[in-house]
Amino acid sequence: MLLNNFQQDTGLGFLEQEPKTVDLPELEFLERGIWEALSDSEGPVREMCSHILNGRGKRIRPLLVLHSGLIFSGLTSELRNAAVAAELIHMASLVHDDVIDNSSIRRHKPSVNSLWDNTYAVLCGDYLFAKAFSLMSSNTLTGCMNYMVEAIGNMCRGEIEQANNRFNFDLGLDAYYDCIAKKTAIFLACCCKSGAHASGADELYLKLVGEYGLNLGFAFQIIDDILDFSGRVEVMGKTRYNDLRQGNITLPVILLLNHDRHGPRARDIIKRHTSVEQLVDHLVNLVHKSGVMDKAFDVARTYITKAKQCLSLLPGSRHTDFLRNLADKLLLRTS
């Protein structure tokens, strides 16, 4: 079924500080699809879902599904459902992440677990997963489902590996990249492939949009890791240094530990610290002093370049432009 009921909207959440140059009627369309999918929920489930939806996330994943698909065909209800399912899965993983991290703030607002407690948050996440699969299975989006299942499996594995490596300062670059691939990049790749698949793209194109999503995902997570050190608290809506405080070793710290001049001092701090707060304070100082933040940003920029190279091999359209634009804007993101 071809749909033609786009409405005008203003922009992407995380671009709100930017001039509103991006024309994105798709966003409003998506938003309605997400609300619709959750419209039969009631009681506390409904309240929790509303709370999460009103947080107005960036909707990057469903937009990736949508635009990756629109490159190859018009807007169908299948494509829309595939996009909504991706956002529901993302929402579910965020709710569970907050339980895991014991976070009290999400997108400037109290998290579900802090408002309703862990019981509700675990179940709300499960409910959202079930909703996503319900949407895909009742519309026989088997191909898209395979991608989403791949994404969820990897997210779980990535999060478990991360938890397993808490305060492991011997974590190498390879292990870091492997972990962020599973945690973030594969999901973004799967979103792109899910959209392209729903629009009947051929194997070569599926591979290319997947590569684009994967590279975009690496850059996305690296910038996330950078923002944990340098982001403005009032823009991010959460405190800084959460990763390090929880023992998650990210790119800036790995680069610091391998730094010719500051590496040995960093290792000394790790050996001698008496409290996590002291460890965090001292390492954060060194991270800023050593220039590793710029290096980490260079790595992110390289991934963005690679992502855009994949796009150059796709058919040109305003949707390919959207994906290119999204990649560029990612480097400017502040939350």
Next chain:
Amino acid sequence: MLLNNFQQDTGLGFLEQEPKTVDLPELEFLERGIWEALSDSEGPVREMCSHILNGRGKRIRPLLVLHSGLIFSGLTSELRNAAVAAELIHMASLVHDDVIDNSSIRRHKPSVNSLWDNTYAVLCGDYLFAKAFSLMSSNTLTGCMNYMVEAIGNMCRGEIEQANNRFNFDLGLDAYYDCIAKKTAIFLACCCKSGAHASGADELYLKLVGEYGLNLGFAFQIIDDILDFSGRVEVMGKTRYNDLRQGNITLPVILLLNHDRHGPRARDIIKRHTSVEQLVDHLVNLVHKSGVMDKAFDVARTYITKAKQCLSLLPGSRHTDFLRNLADKLLLRTS
């Protein structure tokens, strides 16, 4: 694909105290299918899955899928996968339940959350959900998936309602039945329908096996609720009165509150209690004294009778007999 590699096995977990009269090669077959589905897991995920699987659950849900299907056709890989998926979903929900209830014991063994912590347990549950859907989507079991999605959505809603009604002693019978339908009975109904669907059963038969599963599920949950008051700790592998201690109002308590003679005394205890332990002690005494346990058991027996009536309208076979036998044995279960 028709499969013919059944192996001999001895019996159902919860029938181990019973004479081994039931010939169940399907159980071993299922067991191998479950291990196989999880064979690509590694690290902590693998350890957690092994821990859960070694707990040797009753495998009621996959056996329901399998035998409900075998009434209508031979053993196919589709049917086997549908059965394995049901058990993976059940395992996932158990792991999440233990996080929610903060339980430290599951099937005589430490729970996943107590051995690995909540982070791993939440993720392990998500991983198992993803595995189940992976199994169904890669085998295009769309119909079965619809049933499983219905089951998960209802389980979440039921658990949330239960949490929402903690220590609500005004909970009526209707609300109780509605809650246990969502928590337990619909899942069992969906297992039966999933199996029958995978075997190409027609609408009327789908409805009948579903009704059987629903009634069986009501009885199953009511007996579970009874065992929380009267079960032998060493057989159940967990302490008694957990429901009441957590504020979950189950059938024996509802019957007690509506009891002509003991109801008013029970309400008085609820009004005047000074601690949960005191409340539990006094209510438990009254539950045993008032004879409501027998009444609750009568209700369970009625559901079993209804379940068996549905079976009498199905084609006769050793698999219909299995389902009938399972219903009868349920009334004898001690854990």
